[in-house]
Amino acid sequence: MxxxxxxxxxxxxxxxxxxxxxxxxxxxxxxxxxxxxxxxxxxxxxxxSGRAEIVEFMRARLMAGIDVTSQSGSWSETVAALASEYRRSYAEHPRLIPLFTAHTVQAGVAFGLYNALAQAFSDGGFEPGETLHAITTVDSFVLGSALDLAAPEVQWSSGPEVNNAMKAALATSGKNPERADAAFEFGMRVLISGLVAQLPTAH
Amino acid sequence: MxxxxxxxxxxxxxxxxxxxxxxxxxxxxxxxxxxxxxxxxxxxxxxxSGRAEIVEFMRARLMAGIDVTSQSGSWSETVAALASEYRRSYAEHPRLIPLFTAHTVQAGVAFGLYNALAQAFSDGGFEPGETLHAITTVDSFVLGSALDLAAPEVQWSSGPEVNNAMKAALATSGKNPERADAAFEFGMRVLISGLVAQLPTAH
Missing domain, CATH: 1.10.10 (Arc Repressor Mutant, subunit A)
Incomplete structure (x- = not known):
């Protein structure tokens, strides 16, 4: 044989x-x-070479699916477009997210996204320290939103312990992914207008 | 025997x-x-009764560590205080986060936080639909920030593929938890000022 x-x-x-x-x-x-x-x-x-390198290969694989080149318009439109792409890619594999955040970013291809965000914030007039925090803020919001997009159709079950304000809010909720998409759009508007307000020119 | x-x-x-x-x-x-x-x-x-009930018990256990009663001041101060408590509690067990977001919230105690957020946004003048999206926006940012707080000391390794804008941003980075804390403070300021800008009275 x-x-x-x-x-x-x-x-x-x-x-x-x-x-x-x-x-x-x-x-x-x-x-x-x-x-x-x-x-x-x-x-x-x-x-x-081992576990850490495989995590970086996984990060590179997901990041390779993100289009960081099609940037046109203002810095804030670029940030919103990048965030939207990034969320879509990560929502397909939400359980990878804690592994990614637990490891230092080393994958060269991952810097394509972070370079593009840094360039956008720098173009927008943010100082380097603010740029780092702004990238982290967008990163945190996008990763949380990717987890939210992968949430069950009904994210909150209503019950006797729900107060009137939360009951009224829940009554407006559609099912996923529509609810998660609408929340992400709202959140990106909030983030962008909040970021604009941090710029010296906004005062 | x-x-x-x-x-x-x-x-x-x-x-x-x-x-x-x-x-x-x-x-x-x-x-x-x-x-x-x-x-x-x-x-x-x-x-x-099984896996789903255990997930709700885990959620209840973490939520029980969050103080939702010490709310004084404006709606935005309440939201910031709740977000900060919530992040601290979740950062101790970051790998629970994808399990939590993958299951419908049913734990009565978990609604303590969501009730308090809903009340704050309602007090601030948000309509129920905006309140739901505002809660989701804060939730996504906090969960992402809890993962960031649990990140390694050096979150990004610099290398030849890093562009000038990102290089300048990285040069300002302290190590965790200081970097993550500063980014969270920045992000909360951004979120709150962005949320305020969504209110009709802001225009």
């Missing part, structure tokens, strides 16, 4: 298996990936 | 074990909890 052919491995194949594992279970391990790919754990290390 | 004493179980003990499991691995399973607690899976079902 011929030996079974050696299973083909590549960083891309390992990254896809890791994304699948996180989508299903919330995390991945090297032995778990080896089992999923039906290879020995040691074989993985011929292609990746 | 006497039989070993029956292991004591309660919803609280099961909830703590589930939080430990998510902190360590990103998720929990009923068989995994049974193994962690050295009981048979069937014993768990004498105390909890």
């Amino acid at each position: 011929p030996r079974p052919p050696q299973r083909l491995l590549s960083p891309e194949i390992i990254t896809e298996a890791a994304i699948e594992s996180v989508d299903e279970t919330g995390d991945f391990t090297m032995p778990g990936l080896a089992g999923r790919l039906k290879v020995r754990p040691s074989s993985l290390y011929n292609h990746v | 006497p039989r070993p004493p029956q292991r004591l179980l309660s919803p609280e003990i099961i909830t703590e074990a589930a939080i430990e499991s998510v902190d360590e691995t990103g998720d929990f399973t009923m068989p995994g909890l049974a193994g962690r607690l050295k009981v048979r899976p069937s014993s768990l079902y004498n105390h909890v």
Whole structure:
């Protein structure tokens, strides 16, 4: 009997298996990936240096789906367009988000987005320190919104403990994704007008 | 030989074990909890109805640590104080966040926070539909910021692919938690001034 052919491995194949594992279970391990790919754990290390590098490959894979070039219009339109793209890409794999935020950003391709945001804020007149905080603010809002987009159709169940103000608010709620989309649009308007108000020229 | 004493179980003990499991691995399973607690899976079902109820117990446990009563001052000060409390509580267990957002909010105690936010926005003059979106906007920003607070000391590694605007921004960055705290303060100022700008009286 011929030996079974050696299973083909590549960083891309390992990254896809890791994304699948996180989508299903919330995390991945090297032995778990080896089992999923039906290879020995040691074989993985011929292609990746370990867990941290796989996280960066996963980040690069998601970031590669974000169009950072089609920027036209004002700095604030650019920021809103980037945020919208970024949210869409991350909402497909919400369980990756805590892994990404737990690791230092090293993927070169990830800087495509952050470079574009930094350029937009700098063009808008923000100082470097404000630019860093503005990027973090947009980042936090987008990651939270990506989780919200992946939320169940009914995000809050009403009950006797709900007060009148919250009851009235819930009565206006459509189902996801319409509710999440409308909230994201509202939130981006809030963020942009709040950011504009931080600029010296706004006073 | 006497039989070993029956292991004591309660919803609280099961909830703590589930939080430990998510902190360590990103998720929990009923068989995994049974193994962690050295009981048979069937014993768990004498105390909890299943996975969804455990998620609500975990949410209730974290929400119980949030002080929603000490509200004084304007609606915007109340919102900022609630957001700050909420972020602090969630940052201790960042990997719970995607589990929470993936399940409908049912825990009565969780509505303490949402009721307080709804009351603040209603007091501020927001219509019910805007109140719902404003709550979601604050929620998304806070959850993203809790993940950011749990980020590594160095969130971005600089490299040749970093453009000048991002390089200047990174040069101003302190380490966590100072960087994350400063970004959260900046973001809350942005959100509040952006929310104020949505009110009809602002125009």
